[in-house]
Amino acid sequence: MSTPAWAGVRRIALVAGSALLVAYVAFPILWLARLSILPETLLIELPPVWWFTPSLSAYREVLTLHPFARYLRNSLVVAVCTSAGAIAIGLPAAYSFVRFRYHGREPLSLAVLCVHVMPPIAMIIPLYVIYSRLGLLDTQLGLIVTHISLTLPLSVWLLRGFVLRVPVELEEAAQVDGCGRLGALWRVVIPIMAPGIAATAVLTFLYSWNDFIYAVILTGRGARTLPVMISGFITERAVYWDRVAAAGMLVLLPTAVLGAAVQRYLAAGLAAGAVKG
Numbered sequence: 001m002s003t004p005a006w007a008g009v010r011r012i013a014l015v016a017g018s019a020l021l022v023a024y025v026a027f028p029i030l031w032l033a034r035l036s037i038l039p040e041t042l043l044i045e046l047p048p049v050w051w052f053t054p055s056l057s058a059y060r061e062v063l064t065l066h067p068f069a070r071y072l073r074n075s076l077v078v079a080v081c082t083s084a085g086a087i088a089i090g091l092p093a094a095y096s097f098v099r100f101r102y103h104g105r106e107p108l109s110l111a112v113l114c115v116h117v118m119p120p121i122a123m124i125i126p127l128y129v130i131y132s133r134l135g136l137l138d139t140q141l142g143l144i145v146t147h148i149s150l151t152l153p154l155s156v157w158l159l160r161g162f163v164l165r166v167p168v169e170l171e172e173a174a175q176v177d178g179c180g181r182l183g184a185l186w187r188v189v190i191p192i193m194a195p196g197i198a199a200t201a202v203l204t205f206l207y208s209w210n211d212f213i214y215a216v217i218l219t220g221r222g223a224r225t226l227p228v229m230i231s232g233f234i235t236e237r238a239v240y241w242d243r244v245a246a247a248g249m250l251v252l253l254p255t256a257v258l259g260a261a262v263q264r265y266l267a268a269g270l271a272a273g274a275v276k277g
Contacts, residue, residue, distance in 0.1 A: 029252070032245050032248050032249060032252075033245075033249055034245075035241055035242060035244075035245035036058055036059065036242060036245035036246040036248070036249050037054040037055055037056065037058075038052060038054075038055070038242060038245075039052060039053065039055045039057075040055075040057070040058075040242055043241050043242060057242070058240075058242035058243050058245065058246035059246045059250075061243055061246075062243055062246045062247045062250065063250075066229065066232075068229070068247075068250070070224075071224055071225060071226050071228075071229045072226060074140060074219075074223055074224060074225050074226075075209060075225040075226045075227075075251075076254075077140055077144075078140055078143050078144050078147060078208055078223075078225060079147075079205045079206075079208040079209040080205070081140075081144045081148075082144055082147035082148050082151060082204060082205070082207075082208035083151075083201045083202075083204045083205040083208065084201075085144065085148040086148055086151045086152050086154075086155040086200070086201075086204040087155060087159075087197060087200060087201055087204070089148070089152055089155075090152055090155030090156045090158075090159050090200070091155075091159050091190075091197070093112075093152075093156050093159075094155075094156050094157075094158075094159035094160040094162075094163050095159075095163050095185060095189070097109050097156070097160055097163075098160055098163040098164055099163070099168070099171075109156075109160075112152075112153045112156050112157070113153060113157060115149075115152075115153045116153030116154055116157070120150070120213055120214065121213065124213070124214070124217055127146060127214075127218065128217060128218065131218060136218075137218060137219075137220070138218070138219050138220035138221070138222045138223050139219075139222070139223050140223050142218055142219075142223075143214065143215060143218055143219060143223055143225070146214050146218060147204075147207070147208040147211060147214070150207070150214075151203075151204040151207050151208065154200075154203065154204065154207070155200050155204055158196065158199070158200045158203070159193070159196065159197070159200055161196075162193045162196030162197070162200075163189065163193065165192075165193075165196075166188070166189050166192050166193065170184075170188050170189075170192075171184040171185075171188055171189065174187060174188045198262055199262075202258065202259070202262055205258070206255060209226075209251075209254075209255060210227060210255075211225070211227065212227040212228065212231070215227060215228050216228045216231065226247070226250075226251045227251070229247065230244055230247045230248060230251065233247065
C-alpha cells in the first residue's frame with residue numbers, strides 16, 4: 001500500500017481512537033447529567049428510559065432544601081486557601097532543594113515524598129485527637145491545615161521539576177545586575193515558572209475540592225463541604241439518586257470552569273515539568 005494510503009489509515013485510526021477515548025471519559029458525566037434531570041418515577045426503570053420530559057426538581061431540592069450556599073462557601077474557602085498555602089510553602093521548599101546544598105537535603109526530600117504516599121486513613125485518628133484538643137474540629141482552619149499538609153508533598157515535587165527547568169545562569173545574571181537571591185527568585189524564576197505554578201495550584205485546588213474522607217470526619221455542620229453534603233443523600237431508607245446526581249453536577253461545574261479557564265497554563269506547566277522533573 002502506498003505511503004499516502006497508510007497516512008490516511010493512520011489518520012482514521014487516530015480519529016477513531018480519540019473519539020472512543022472522549023466517549024469513554026464523557027459517558028459517566030453524561031449519565032450523571034441524565035440522572036439529574038430524570039423524573040423520580042423513572043430512576044430505577046429497567047431497561048433505562050431514554051426519552052422523557054426533563055425535570056429540574058432535584059436541583060430545586062438541592063438548592064432550596066439544603067444550605068447549599070454555605071457548603072459551597074466552605075468548599076471554596078478551604079480549596080482556595082489550601083492551594084495558596086501549598087504554593088506559598090512549597091515554592092521556597094522546592095527552590096531550596098534545587099539551588100542549595102546542605103546536610104540532610106536528600107533525606108529530607110525523600111521524607112516529603114514518603115508523606116505523599118502515606119495512606120490518608122492512617123492520619124485520621126491522630127489528627128482527630130489533636131484537633132479535638134486544639135478546638136479545630138468542625139472549623140475551616142482545621143480542614144485547611146489538613147489539606148495543606150496533604151498537598152504540600154505534591155506541590156514540592158511538582159515545583160521542584162519546574163525550578164530545575166530554569167537555568168541557573170539567569171539567576172546569576174540577575175544577581176550581577178544588582179538583584180539579591182530573593183529578587184532573582186521574584187523577578188526571574190517565578191515569571192518563568194508561572195505555568196508550572198498555575199498547574200500546581202489547580203491540582204492542589206482539585207484535591208481539596210474533592211476531598212471526602214478528611215472532611216466527613218473532621219467537620220460537622222459548621223464547616224461541612226460539598227462532597228460531604230452529597231453523601232447525606234444516601235440514607236438508611238433510600239438512595240436519592242436524582243439529588244446525588246444534581247449535587248454532583250453542581251460540584252462538577254466549578255471545576256470544569258476552572259479547568260477550561262486555565263487549560264493552556266495547565267498543559268504548558270505539566271509539559272514543562274515532565275522535561276526535567
